[in-house]
Amino acid sequence: MAEWVCRALRDGALEGEHAPALTIKDSIATPLGFDAFCHVLSQLSTNISAEKSQSRALVLVAFSRSPSYYVDLLKRRGLDISSSQQWIRILDCYTDPLGWRERLMECGSAKNLSYEASNVASTCRNVKDVDKLFSSVISLGKGLVGQGKVRFSVAIDSVNEMLRHASLSSVAGLLSNLRCCDQISSIFWFLHADLCEEKVTAVIEYMSSMVASIEPLIPFANRHRGNSENLSLVERNFTKGKFHVRCKRRNGRVRVMFEEIHIGQSGIDFTSPSSEDGLVNQVNQGLLPKVQFNLQLSEKERNDRAKVVLPFEHQGNGKPVEIYDGRKSLLDSKNEAAPVSTGNSKINDDSSKGEIIYFRDSDDEMPDSDEDPDDDLDI
Amino acid sequence: MEQGTLLDEALGSLHLSGRVVLLEDCVETSAAFVLHHILKRSLSQPPHSSNVVVFVAFAHPFSHYDRILRRLGCNLVVQKDNNRFFFFDVLVDCPDGEEGKNSDGGLVALYGKIQKTISALPQENKNCITVMIDDISLMEVAAKGSTNLVLDFLHYCHTLVSEFGCSLVMLNHDDIYSDTVRPSLILQMEYLADILIRAEPLATGLASDVHGQLTVLNSGKERSRNKLSNFQFKVKENSVEYFYPGSRT
Structure with a gap:
Protein backbone atom coordinates (compact mmCIF):
# COMPACT_ATOMS: atom_id res chain seq x y z
CA MET A 1 0.00 0.00 0.00
CA ALA A 2 2.77 2.37 0.95
CA GLU A 3 4.39 1.39 -2.28
CA TRP A 4 1.14 2.04 -4.10
CA VAL A 5 0.95 5.51 -2.54
CA CYS A 6 4.53 6.28 -3.49
CA ARG A 7 3.84 5.12 -7.04
CA ALA A 8 0.82 7.38 -7.28
CA LEU A 9 2.93 10.35 -6.19
CA ARG A 10 5.67 9.34 -8.60
CA ASP A 11 3.29 9.07 -11.55
CA GLY A 12 2.02 12.55 -10.87
CA ALA A 13 -0.81 14.49 -12.40
CA LEU A 14 -2.60 14.05 -15.69
CA GLU A 15 -2.70 16.92 -18.12
CA GLY A 16 -5.37 19.40 -17.11
CA GLU A 17 -6.11 17.77 -13.77
CA HIS A 18 -5.19 18.57 -10.20
CA ALA A 19 -2.05 17.06 -8.79
CA PRO A 20 -2.54 13.98 -6.60
CA ALA A 21 -2.31 14.98 -2.97
CA LEU A 22 -1.56 12.77 0.01
CA THR A 23 -2.41 13.52 3.63
CA ILE A 24 -0.48 11.53 6.20
CA LYS A 25 -2.01 11.77 9.64
CA ASP A 26 -1.48 10.18 13.01
CA SER A 27 -2.39 10.70 16.64
CA ILE A 28 -0.54 10.59 19.95
CA ALA A 29 -1.49 6.95 20.49
CA THR A 30 0.66 5.89 17.52
CA PRO A 31 2.96 8.78 16.66
CA LEU A 32 4.50 7.06 13.65
CA GLY A 33 3.23 9.51 11.07
CA PHE A 34 6.46 11.43 10.79
CA ASP A 35 8.35 8.23 10.05
CA ALA A 36 5.84 7.47 7.31
CA PHE A 37 6.29 11.01 5.97
CA CYS A 38 10.07 10.53 5.88
CA HIS A 39 9.59 7.21 4.12
CA VAL A 40 7.41 8.75 1.40
CA LEU A 41 9.81 11.67 1.14
CA SER A 42 12.85 9.50 0.62
CA GLN A 43 11.05 7.19 -1.83
CA LEU A 44 9.96 10.14 -3.92
CA SER A 45 13.41 11.72 -3.68
CA THR A 46 14.98 8.50 -4.90
CA ASN A 47 12.61 8.45 -7.85
CA ILE A 48 13.18 12.09 -8.65
CA SER A 49 16.95 11.91 -8.44
CA ALA A 50 16.90 8.83 -10.67
CA GLU A 51 14.59 10.71 -13.06
CA LYS A 52 12.02 7.93 -12.82
CA SER A 53 9.13 10.17 -11.89
CA GLN A 54 7.01 12.73 -13.62
CA SER A 55 8.37 15.47 -11.41
CA ARG A 56 11.95 16.51 -11.85
CA ALA A 57 12.39 18.39 -8.59
CA LEU A 58 11.16 18.58 -5.02
CA VAL A 59 10.39 21.55 -2.81
CA LEU A 60 10.27 20.61 0.86
CA VAL A 61 8.61 23.04 3.23
CA ALA A 62 10.24 22.32 6.59
CA PHE A 63 8.30 23.46 9.64
CA SER A 64 9.08 20.90 12.30
CA ARG A 65 12.64 19.81 11.55
CA SER A 66 15.72 21.71 10.52
CA PRO A 67 16.93 21.51 6.91
CA SER A 68 20.08 19.75 8.10
CA TYR A 69 17.88 17.00 9.56
CA TYR A 70 16.45 16.30 6.12
CA VAL A 71 19.85 16.55 4.49
CA ASP A 72 21.11 13.90 6.92
CA LEU A 73 18.02 11.79 6.37
CA LEU A 74 18.44 11.75 2.62
CA LYS A 75 22.17 11.16 3.01
CA ARG A 76 21.40 8.09 5.08
CA ARG A 77 19.20 6.83 2.27
CA GLY A 78 22.10 7.20 -0.09
CA LEU A 79 21.07 10.48 -1.70
CA ASP A 80 23.77 13.08 -1.69
CA ILE A 81 22.16 16.47 -1.56
CA SER A 82 25.23 18.61 -1.98
CA SER A 83 26.07 17.17 -5.38
CA SER A 84 22.50 17.23 -6.55
CA GLN A 85 21.42 20.68 -5.64
CA GLN A 86 19.52 20.89 -8.84
CA TRP A 87 16.63 18.68 -7.76
CA ILE A 88 15.80 19.66 -4.17
CA ARG A 89 15.21 22.90 -2.37
CA ILE A 90 14.16 23.25 1.24
CA LEU A 91 12.05 26.19 2.29
CA ASP A 92 13.21 26.62 5.88
CA CYS A 93 10.26 27.63 8.04
CA TYR A 94 11.90 26.00 11.05
CA THR A 95 14.89 28.09 11.95
CA ASP A 96 13.23 31.47 12.21
CA PRO A 97 9.51 31.21 11.46
CA LEU A 98 8.52 34.49 13.10
CA GLY A 99 11.60 36.54 12.56
CA TRP A 100 12.57 36.58 16.24
CA ARG A 101 16.19 35.82 15.44
CA GLU A 102 16.35 38.51 12.85
CA ARG A 103 14.89 41.02 15.26
CA LEU A 104 17.37 39.99 17.95
CA MET A 105 20.18 40.20 15.47
CA GLU A 106 19.20 43.73 14.58
CA CYS A 107 19.27 44.61 18.26
CA GLY A 108 22.75 43.13 18.33
CA SER A 109 21.86 40.63 21.00
CA ALA A 110 22.39 37.60 18.85
CA LYS A 111 24.70 36.55 16.13
CA ASN A 112 23.65 35.13 12.84
CA LEU A 113 23.73 31.39 13.01
CA SER A 114 24.98 29.54 10.05
CA TYR A 115 23.93 26.06 9.20
CA GLU A 116 25.40 23.50 6.91
CA ALA A 117 22.32 22.99 4.76
CA SER A 118 22.32 26.59 3.61
CA ASN A 119 23.18 25.66 0.05
CA VAL A 120 19.84 23.94 -0.48
CA ALA A 121 17.72 25.86 2.00
CA SER A 122 16.25 29.30 1.93
CA THR A 123 14.79 30.80 5.04
CA CYS A 124 11.26 32.06 5.44
CA ARG A 125 11.06 34.60 8.23
CA ASN A 126 7.34 35.20 8.35
CA VAL A 127 5.24 32.08 8.05
CA LYS A 128 2.10 34.05 8.87
CA ASP A 129 2.14 35.48 5.39
CA VAL A 130 0.62 32.57 3.50
CA ASP A 131 0.66 34.32 0.12
CA LYS A 132 4.37 34.89 0.48
CA LEU A 133 4.79 31.24 1.42
CA PHE A 134 2.94 30.19 -1.71
CA SER A 135 5.00 32.38 -3.99
CA SER A 136 8.24 31.20 -2.33
CA VAL A 137 7.30 27.56 -2.94
CA ILE A 138 6.42 28.27 -6.56
CA SER A 139 9.52 30.36 -7.20
CA LEU A 140 11.79 27.75 -5.58
CA GLY A 141 10.20 25.07 -7.74
CA LYS A 142 10.45 27.14 -10.90
CA GLY A 143 14.02 27.95 -10.02
CA LEU A 144 14.73 24.23 -10.18
CA VAL A 145 12.75 23.18 -13.23
CA GLY A 146 12.39 26.46 -15.08
CA GLN A 147 9.29 27.77 -16.78
CA GLY A 148 7.53 25.39 -19.07
CA LYS A 149 6.03 21.95 -18.92
CA VAL A 150 8.45 20.35 -16.45
CA ARG A 151 6.79 19.64 -13.14
CA PHE A 152 7.98 19.46 -9.53
CA SER A 153 6.64 17.98 -6.28
CA VAL A 154 5.94 19.67 -2.97
CA ALA A 155 6.19 18.22 0.54
CA ILE A 156 5.01 19.96 3.70
CA ASP A 157 6.18 18.40 6.96
CA SER A 158 3.66 19.92 9.33
CA VAL A 159 0.26 21.33 8.50
CA ASN A 160 -0.31 21.83 12.24
CA GLU A 161 2.41 24.47 12.38
CA MET A 162 0.86 26.24 9.41
CA LEU A 163 -2.53 26.16 11.06
CA ARG A 164 -1.04 27.58 14.24
CA HIS A 165 0.17 30.66 12.38
CA ALA A 166 -2.59 31.16 9.85
CA SER A 167 -6.31 30.63 9.57
CA LEU A 168 -7.79 27.44 8.22
CA SER A 169 -9.16 29.18 5.15
CA SER A 170 -5.80 30.61 4.15
CA VAL A 171 -4.01 27.30 4.73
CA ALA A 172 -6.69 25.49 2.74
CA GLY A 173 -6.30 28.14 0.05
CA LEU A 174 -2.57 27.57 -0.08
CA LEU A 175 -2.93 23.80 -0.40
CA SER A 176 -5.62 24.09 -3.00
CA ASN A 177 -3.63 26.64 -5.03
CA LEU A 178 -0.64 24.35 -4.95
CA ARG A 179 -2.75 21.47 -6.23
CA CYS A 180 -4.15 23.60 -9.05
CA CYS A 181 -0.78 24.87 -10.13
CA ASP A 182 -0.05 23.27 -13.48
CA GLN A 183 3.65 22.87 -12.78
CA ILE A 184 3.12 20.74 -9.71
CA SER A 185 3.24 17.02 -10.22
CA SER A 186 2.27 15.79 -6.76
CA ILE A 187 2.03 17.09 -3.24
CA PHE A 188 1.97 15.51 0.18
CA TRP A 189 1.77 16.76 3.73
CA PHE A 190 1.71 15.51 7.28
CA LEU A 191 -0.47 16.43 10.24
CA HIS A 192 -1.24 15.28 13.77
CA ALA A 193 -4.99 14.77 13.61
CA ASP A 194 -5.58 15.17 17.34
CA LEU A 195 -4.02 18.63 17.46
CA CYS A 196 -6.77 20.13 15.37
CA GLU A 197 -10.51 20.02 15.41
CA GLU A 198 -12.28 17.32 13.48
CA LYS A 199 -13.63 19.75 10.93
CA VAL A 200 -10.13 21.00 10.22
CA THR A 201 -8.92 17.47 9.60
CA ALA A 202 -11.92 16.91 7.37
CA VAL A 203 -11.19 20.03 5.32
CA ILE A 204 -7.61 18.94 4.80
CA GLU A 205 -8.71 15.42 3.90
CA TYR A 206 -11.23 16.68 1.35
CA MET A 207 -8.44 18.40 -0.48
CA SER A 208 -6.35 15.29 -0.82
CA SER A 209 -6.83 12.44 -3.21
CA MET A 210 -5.23 9.99 -0.78
CA VAL A 211 -5.35 9.87 2.99
CA ALA A 212 -2.95 7.66 4.89
CA SER A 213 -3.84 7.50 8.53
CA ILE A 214 -1.83 5.66 11.12
CA GLU A 215 -3.92 4.11 13.82
CA PRO A 216 -3.12 1.93 16.79
CA LEU A 217 -3.45 -1.80 16.21
CA ILE A 218 -5.51 -2.10 19.33
CA PRO A 219 -7.16 1.15 20.26
CA PHE A 220 -7.55 2.04 23.88
CA ALA A 221 -9.95 4.56 25.25
CA ASN A 222 -7.84 6.19 27.90
CA ARG A 223 -5.82 9.14 26.69
CA HIS A 224 -3.38 8.68 29.52
CA ARG A 225 -0.54 6.73 28.15
CA GLY A 226 0.90 6.17 31.55
CA ASN A 227 -2.00 4.11 32.69
CA SER A 228 -0.21 1.07 33.98
CA GLU A 229 -2.67 -1.46 32.59
CA ASN A 230 -1.94 -0.13 29.14
CA LEU A 231 1.82 -0.04 29.45
CA SER A 232 2.60 -2.94 27.16
CA LEU A 233 -0.01 -1.72 24.71
CA VAL A 234 1.52 1.74 24.69
CA GLU A 235 4.96 0.34 24.10
CA ARG A 236 3.65 -1.71 21.21
CA ASN A 237 1.84 1.22 19.67
CA PHE A 238 5.08 3.17 19.58
CA THR A 239 6.64 0.81 17.09
CA LYS A 240 3.66 -0.72 15.35
CA GLY A 241 0.49 0.56 13.86
CA LYS A 242 -2.12 0.18 11.21
CA PHE A 243 -1.45 2.04 7.98
CA HIS A 244 -4.85 2.87 6.57
CA VAL A 245 -5.02 4.25 3.07
CA ARG A 246 -8.14 5.73 1.56
CA CYS A 247 -7.88 6.94 -1.97
CA LYS A 248 -10.35 8.64 -4.22
CA ARG A 249 -10.29 7.45 -7.81
CA ARG A 250 -11.00 9.85 -10.63
CA ASN A 251 -14.35 8.19 -11.25
CA GLY A 252 -15.39 8.84 -7.66
CA ARG A 253 -14.79 5.35 -6.38
CA VAL A 254 -13.17 5.22 -2.99
CA ARG A 255 -10.74 2.45 -2.26
CA VAL A 256 -9.73 1.56 1.28
CA MET A 257 -6.70 -0.54 2.03
CA PHE A 258 -4.61 -1.19 5.05
CA GLU A 259 -1.38 -2.78 6.07
CA GLU A 260 0.80 -2.90 9.09
CA ILE A 261 3.55 -0.38 9.73
CA HIS A 262 6.48 -1.34 11.88
CA ILE A 263 9.42 0.78 12.95
CA GLY A 264 12.44 -1.35 13.65
CA GLN A 265 16.17 -1.09 13.85
CA SER A 266 16.44 -1.28 10.10
CA GLY A 267 13.92 1.49 9.55
CA ILE A 268 10.32 1.42 8.54
CA ASP A 269 8.59 -1.74 7.31
CA PHE A 270 5.23 -2.18 5.69
CA THR A 271 3.72 -5.63 5.81
CA SER A 272 0.37 -6.98 4.78
CA PRO A 273 -1.93 -7.58 7.75
CA SER A 274 -0.10 -10.28 9.63
CA SER A 275 -1.25 -13.42 11.30
CA GLU A 276 -0.54 -11.69 14.54
CA ASP A 277 -3.20 -9.17 13.68
CA GLY A 278 -5.54 -12.02 12.88
CA LEU A 279 -4.77 -13.33 16.30
CA VAL A 280 -5.74 -10.00 17.76
CA ASN A 281 -9.04 -10.18 15.93
CA GLN A 282 -9.59 -13.65 17.25
CA VAL A 283 -8.89 -12.44 20.72
CA ASN A 284 -11.35 -9.62 20.19
CA GLN A 285 -13.98 -12.06 19.03
CA GLY A 286 -13.22 -14.28 21.96
CA LEU A 287 -14.00 -11.35 24.18
CA LEU A 288 -17.67 -11.49 23.16
CA PRO A 289 -19.64 -12.95 26.06
CA LYS A 290 -20.30 -16.63 25.65
CA VAL A 291 -23.99 -17.35 26.31
CA GLN A 292 -25.88 -20.59 26.70
CA PHE A 293 -28.73 -19.64 24.42
CA ASN A 294 -29.13 -18.52 20.85
CA LEU A 295 -29.83 -14.91 20.26
CA GLN A 296 -31.33 -15.63 16.86
CA LEU A 297 -34.01 -18.09 15.66
CA SER A 298 -33.34 -20.71 13.06
CA GLU A 299 -35.53 -20.96 9.94
CA MET B 1 25.70 11.25 41.69
CA GLU B 2 23.20 8.56 42.42
CA GLN B 3 24.38 5.90 40.07
CA GLY B 4 22.04 3.18 39.14
CA THR B 5 18.71 4.50 40.33
CA LEU B 6 15.78 3.30 38.32
CA LEU B 7 15.24 6.84 37.04
CA ASP B 8 18.80 7.06 35.70
CA GLU B 9 18.38 3.68 34.13
CA ALA B 10 15.19 4.79 32.42
CA LEU B 11 16.76 8.03 31.20
CA GLY B 12 19.78 6.22 29.83
CA SER B 13 23.34 6.57 31.02
CA LEU B 14 24.47 9.08 28.43
CA HIS B 15 24.02 12.83 28.42
CA LEU B 16 20.60 13.79 27.15
CA SER B 17 22.04 15.88 24.34
CA GLY B 18 19.70 16.58 21.50
CA ARG B 19 16.73 15.29 23.44
CA VAL B 20 13.61 17.00 24.70
CA VAL B 21 12.44 15.83 28.11
CA LEU B 22 8.93 16.58 29.29
CA LEU B 23 7.94 16.16 32.93
CA GLU B 24 4.24 15.93 33.60
CA ASP B 25 2.85 16.01 37.07
CA CYS B 26 -0.34 16.77 38.92
CA VAL B 27 -1.45 18.45 42.10
CA GLU B 28 -1.31 15.25 44.13
CA THR B 29 2.14 14.23 42.94
CA SER B 30 4.73 16.84 42.12
CA ALA B 31 7.51 15.99 39.70
CA ALA B 32 9.76 18.78 41.01
CA PHE B 33 12.12 16.21 42.51
CA VAL B 34 12.75 14.79 39.02
CA LEU B 35 13.63 18.28 37.84
CA HIS B 36 16.11 18.61 40.72
CA HIS B 37 17.51 15.22 39.90
CA ILE B 38 18.03 16.09 36.24
CA LEU B 39 19.54 19.46 37.20
CA LYS B 40 22.07 17.77 39.45
CA ARG B 41 22.72 15.05 36.90
CA SER B 42 23.27 17.56 34.10
CA LEU B 43 25.85 19.45 36.15
CA SER B 44 27.70 16.50 37.58
CA GLN B 45 27.74 14.04 34.72
CA PRO B 46 31.17 13.49 33.22
CA PRO B 47 32.86 15.37 31.62
CA HIS B 48 32.22 17.62 34.59
CA SER B 49 34.03 20.69 33.54
CA SER B 50 32.09 21.43 30.37
CA ASN B 51 28.48 20.85 31.39
CA VAL B 52 26.35 23.96 31.28
CA VAL B 53 22.80 24.45 32.51
CA VAL B 54 20.59 27.37 31.51
CA PHE B 55 17.72 27.46 33.96
CA VAL B 56 14.57 29.47 33.20
CA ALA B 57 12.66 29.84 36.44
CA PHE B 58 9.03 30.80 36.56
CA ALA B 59 8.00 29.00 39.72
CA HIS B 60 10.74 29.53 42.30
CA PRO B 61 13.62 31.92 42.97
CA PHE B 62 17.27 30.98 42.90
CA SER B 63 17.50 30.58 46.67
CA HIS B 64 14.91 27.80 46.54
CA TYR B 65 16.88 25.72 44.06
CA ASP B 66 20.15 26.55 45.77
CA ARG B 67 18.86 25.20 49.07
CA ILE B 68 17.50 22.00 47.55
CA LEU B 69 20.50 21.25 45.37
CA ARG B 70 22.82 21.88 48.32
CA ARG B 71 21.05 19.08 50.15
CA LEU B 72 21.57 16.86 47.14
CA GLY B 73 25.26 17.69 47.25
CA CYS B 74 25.57 20.27 44.51
CA ASN B 75 26.52 23.90 45.07
CA LEU B 76 24.74 26.11 42.58
CA VAL B 77 26.46 29.31 43.70
CA VAL B 78 29.85 27.86 42.83
CA GLN B 79 28.56 26.59 39.50
CA LYS B 80 27.12 30.01 38.80
CA ASP B 81 30.45 31.66 39.52
CA ASN B 82 32.16 29.21 37.19
CA ASN B 83 29.76 30.19 34.40
CA ARG B 84 28.30 26.74 34.25
CA PHE B 85 24.93 27.56 35.70
CA PHE B 86 22.89 30.42 34.29
CA PHE B 87 19.74 31.30 36.13
CA PHE B 88 17.01 33.47 34.60
CA ASP B 89 14.48 34.45 37.19
CA VAL B 90 11.71 35.54 34.88
CA LEU B 91 9.44 36.83 37.60
CA VAL B 92 12.15 39.17 38.88
CA ASP B 93 13.67 40.10 35.52
CA CYS B 94 10.38 40.92 33.85
CA PRO B 95 8.41 43.15 36.19
CA ASP B 96 4.91 44.02 35.12
CA GLY B 97 5.78 47.47 33.86
CA GLU B 98 8.31 46.19 31.39
CA GLU B 99 6.06 43.36 30.39
CA GLY B 100 3.30 45.76 29.56
CA LYS B 101 5.31 47.25 26.73
CA ASN B 102 5.54 44.02 24.78
CA SER B 103 2.65 42.04 23.50
CA ASP B 104 4.80 38.95 23.69
CA GLY B 105 5.07 38.86 27.48
CA GLY B 106 8.82 39.24 27.26
CA LEU B 107 9.26 35.80 25.76
CA VAL B 108 11.13 37.05 22.70
CA ALA B 109 13.56 38.89 24.92
CA LEU B 110 13.87 35.82 27.12
CA TYR B 111 14.67 33.67 24.13
CA GLY B 112 17.20 36.27 23.03
CA LYS B 113 18.93 36.02 26.42
CA ILE B 114 19.09 32.24 26.25
CA GLN B 115 20.44 32.29 22.72
CA LYS B 116 22.99 34.94 23.60
CA THR B 117 24.14 32.98 26.63
CA ILE B 118 24.56 29.81 24.65
CA SER B 119 26.32 31.37 21.71
CA ALA B 120 28.67 33.26 24.01
CA LEU B 121 29.91 30.04 25.60
CA PRO B 122 33.42 28.91 24.75
CA GLN B 123 33.50 26.16 22.15
CA GLU B 124 34.46 23.38 24.58
CA ASN B 125 31.38 24.10 26.68
CA LYS B 126 28.95 23.93 23.80
CA ASN B 127 28.66 20.16 23.80
CA CYS B 128 26.65 19.49 26.94
CA ILE B 129 24.16 22.29 27.37
CA THR B 130 20.87 21.73 29.16
CA VAL B 131 18.06 24.25 28.97
CA MET B 132 15.55 23.81 31.78
CA ILE B 133 12.18 25.47 32.16
CA ASP B 134 10.57 24.90 35.51
CA ASP B 135 6.94 25.57 34.78
CA ILE B 136 5.38 25.91 31.36
CA SER B 137 1.96 26.66 32.82
CA LEU B 138 3.39 29.80 34.45
CA MET B 139 5.01 30.71 31.17
CA GLU B 140 1.54 30.61 29.72
CA VAL B 141 0.52 33.07 32.44
CA ALA B 142 3.44 35.32 31.51
CA ALA B 143 2.32 35.13 27.89
CA LYS B 144 -1.11 36.28 29.06
CA GLY B 145 -2.68 32.94 28.32
CA SER B 146 -1.52 32.77 24.75
CA THR B 147 -0.79 29.11 24.08
CA ASN B 148 0.51 30.00 20.66
CA LEU B 149 3.16 32.28 22.07
CA VAL B 150 4.36 29.56 24.44
CA LEU B 151 4.53 27.12 21.55
CA ASP B 152 6.48 29.65 19.50
CA PHE B 153 8.92 30.04 22.37
CA LEU B 154 9.27 26.27 22.68
CA HIS B 155 9.78 26.02 18.94
CA TYR B 156 12.64 28.48 19.15
CA CYS B 157 14.10 26.54 22.07
CA HIS B 158 13.80 23.44 19.88
CA THR B 159 15.86 25.13 17.20
CA LEU B 160 18.61 25.49 19.82
CA VAL B 161 18.32 21.76 20.48
CA SER B 162 18.86 20.89 16.86
CA GLU B 163 21.54 23.51 16.39
CA PHE B 164 23.73 23.02 19.44
CA GLY B 165 22.68 19.53 20.39
CA CYS B 166 21.62 20.79 23.79
CA SER B 167 18.85 19.15 25.74
CA LEU B 168 15.61 20.79 26.71
CA VAL B 169 13.92 19.83 29.97
CA MET B 170 10.51 21.26 30.79
CA LEU B 171 7.89 20.71 33.44
CA ASN B 172 4.17 21.07 33.00
CA HIS B 173 1.08 20.10 34.91
CA ASP B 174 -1.13 17.55 33.28
CA ASP B 175 -4.26 18.08 35.29
CA ILE B 176 -4.80 21.76 34.52
CA TYR B 177 -5.57 20.77 30.95
CA SER B 178 -7.93 17.96 31.84
CA ASP B 179 -11.00 20.12 31.23
CA THR B 180 -10.05 21.45 27.84
CA VAL B 181 -11.79 19.73 24.99
CA ARG B 182 -8.62 19.65 22.95
CA PRO B 183 -5.64 19.75 25.28
CA SER B 184 -3.55 21.38 22.64
CA LEU B 185 -0.59 22.69 24.62
CA ILE B 186 0.17 19.54 26.58
CA LEU B 187 -0.40 17.38 23.53
CA GLN B 188 1.84 19.56 21.41
CA MET B 189 4.51 19.27 24.08
CA GLU B 190 4.13 15.50 24.13
CA TYR B 191 4.72 15.44 20.40
CA LEU B 192 7.80 17.57 20.91
CA ALA B 193 9.23 15.38 23.64
CA ASP B 194 11.63 12.50 23.14
CA ILE B 195 11.38 11.47 26.76
CA LEU B 196 8.16 11.76 28.69
CA ILE B 197 8.24 11.39 32.46
CA ARG B 198 4.89 11.31 34.17
CA ALA B 199 4.42 11.48 37.93
CA GLU B 200 1.12 10.18 39.21
CA PRO B 201 -0.33 9.19 42.53
CA LEU B 202 -0.87 5.50 43.13
CA ALA B 203 -4.05 4.22 41.58
CA THR B 204 -4.84 2.50 44.84
CA GLY B 205 -4.80 5.67 46.88
CA LEU B 206 -2.53 7.17 49.49
CA ALA B 207 0.20 5.16 51.14
CA SER B 208 2.68 6.23 53.78
CA ASP B 209 5.75 4.60 52.29
CA VAL B 210 5.03 5.08 48.59
CA HIS B 211 4.57 8.64 47.38
CA GLY B 212 3.64 7.94 43.80
CA GLN B 213 4.66 6.33 40.58
CA LEU B 214 6.76 7.47 37.66
CA THR B 215 6.23 6.38 34.09
CA VAL B 216 9.14 7.06 31.78
CA LEU B 217 8.62 6.73 28.06
CA ASN B 218 11.98 7.00 26.39
CA SER B 219 11.66 6.98 22.64
CA GLY B 220 15.20 6.32 21.57
CA LYS B 221 16.72 7.94 18.56
CA GLU B 222 16.51 4.56 16.95
CA ARG B 223 12.91 3.77 17.36
CA SER B 224 13.45 0.11 18.14
CA ARG B 225 15.04 1.11 21.40
CA ASN B 226 11.87 2.59 22.80
CA LYS B 227 11.78 1.95 26.46
CA LEU B 228 8.89 2.21 28.80
CA SER B 229 9.44 1.91 32.51
CA ASN B 230 7.12 2.23 35.40
CA PHE B 231 8.21 2.35 39.02
CA GLN B 232 7.28 3.84 42.35
CA PHE B 233 9.12 6.33 44.47
CA LYS B 234 9.40 7.74 47.94
CA VAL B 235 10.74 11.24 48.40
CA LYS B 236 13.02 11.49 51.43
CA GLU B 237 14.71 14.45 53.04
CA ASN B 238 17.96 14.29 51.02
CA SER B 239 17.24 11.70 48.39
CA VAL B 240 14.56 9.82 46.56
CA GLU B 241 14.07 6.10 46.63
CA TYR B 242 12.93 4.35 43.47
CA PHE B 243 11.64 0.80 43.40
CA TYR B 244 9.49 -1.50 41.34
CA PRO B 245 5.94 -2.08 42.55
CA GLY B 246 5.88 -4.81 45.13
CA SER B 247 9.64 -5.12 45.38
CA ARG B 248 9.93 -3.44 48.76
CA THR B 249 9.54 -5.34 51.96
Missing part, protein backbone atom coordinates in the same frame (compact mmCIF):
# COMPACT_ATOMS: atom_id res chain seq x y z
CA LYS A 300 -37.55 -23.85 11.35
CA GLU A 301 -38.10 -22.09 14.63
CA ARG A 302 -39.31 -19.02 12.80
CA ASN A 303 -41.83 -21.06 10.80
CA ASP A 304 -43.05 -22.81 13.91
CA ARG A 305 -43.55 -19.53 15.64
CA ALA A 306 -45.62 -18.21 12.75
CA LYS A 307 -47.96 -21.19 13.06
CA VAL A 308 -48.88 -20.61 16.68
CA VAL A 309 -52.52 -19.50 17.01
CA LEU A 310 -52.77 -16.77 19.51
CA PRO A 311 -55.53 -17.31 22.09
CA PHE A 312 -57.43 -14.08 21.76
CA GLU A 313 -57.85 -13.85 18.01
CA HIS A 314 -60.16 -16.54 16.71
CA GLN A 315 -58.53 -16.75 13.38
CA GLY A 316 -59.68 -19.17 10.78
CA ASN A 317 -62.90 -20.24 12.53
CA GLY A 318 -65.22 -18.22 10.30
CA LYS A 319 -66.08 -15.49 12.74
CA PRO A 320 -65.05 -11.98 11.87
CA VAL A 321 -62.32 -10.61 14.00
CA GLU A 322 -63.85 -7.94 16.17
CA ILE A 323 -61.65 -5.19 17.29
CA TYR A 324 -62.93 -2.50 19.60
CA ASP A 325 -61.81 0.80 18.19
CA GLY A 326 -63.42 3.08 20.72
CA ARG A 327 -65.90 4.57 18.29
CA LYS A 328 -68.85 2.31 18.86
CA SER A 329 -71.20 3.66 21.47
CA LEU A 330 -71.52 1.64 24.62
CA LEU A 331 -75.28 1.28 24.03
CA ASP A 332 -74.82 -0.15 20.56
CA SER A 333 -72.42 -2.73 21.70
CA LYS A 334 -74.74 -3.68 24.58
CA ASN A 335 -77.69 -4.11 22.21
CA GLU A 336 -75.56 -6.11 19.94
CA ALA A 337 -74.03 -8.17 22.63
CA ALA A 338 -77.22 -8.90 24.54
CA PRO A 339 -78.85 -11.33 22.08
CA VAL A 340 -75.58 -13.12 21.62
CA SER A 341 -75.11 -13.60 25.31
CA THR A 342 -78.71 -14.80 25.80
CA GLY A 343 -78.34 -17.16 22.87
CA ASN A 344 -75.18 -18.52 24.18
CA SER A 345 -76.18 -18.83 27.80
CA LYS A 346 -77.80 -22.14 27.24
CA ILE A 347 -74.78 -23.65 25.64
CA ASN A 348 -72.66 -22.22 28.34
CA ASP A 349 -74.79 -23.87 30.93
CA ASP A 350 -74.69 -27.15 29.13
CA SER A 351 -71.06 -27.41 28.64
CA SER A 352 -70.46 -25.92 32.07
CA LYS A 353 -67.30 -24.27 30.96
CA GLY A 354 -66.27 -20.62 31.00
CA GLU A 355 -65.57 -18.47 28.04
CA ILE A 356 -63.70 -15.27 27.85
CA ILE A 357 -64.93 -12.95 25.22
CA TYR A 358 -62.21 -10.56 24.41
CA PHE A 359 -62.29 -7.73 21.95
CA ARG A 360 -58.89 -6.55 21.11
CA ASP A 361 -58.50 -2.86 21.62
CA SER A 362 -57.28 -1.07 18.54
CA ASP A 363 -54.86 0.89 20.65
CA ASP A 364 -53.28 -2.23 22.04
CA GLU A 365 -49.76 -3.18 21.35
CA MET A 366 -49.15 -5.69 18.66
CA PRO A 367 -49.68 -9.04 20.29
CA ASP A 368 -46.13 -10.23 19.97
CA SER A 369 -44.36 -7.11 21.05
CA ASP A 370 -41.10 -7.62 22.84
CA GLU A 371 -41.61 -4.61 25.00
CA ASP A 372 -42.03 -4.99 28.67
CA PRO A 373 -45.69 -4.04 29.21
CA ASP A 374 -44.92 -2.75 32.67
CA ASP A 375 -41.96 -0.57 31.93
CA ASP A 376 -43.99 2.59 32.38
CA LEU A 377 -45.14 1.57 35.81
CA ASP A 378 -44.00 3.90 38.52
CA ILE A 379 -43.81 1.96 41.72
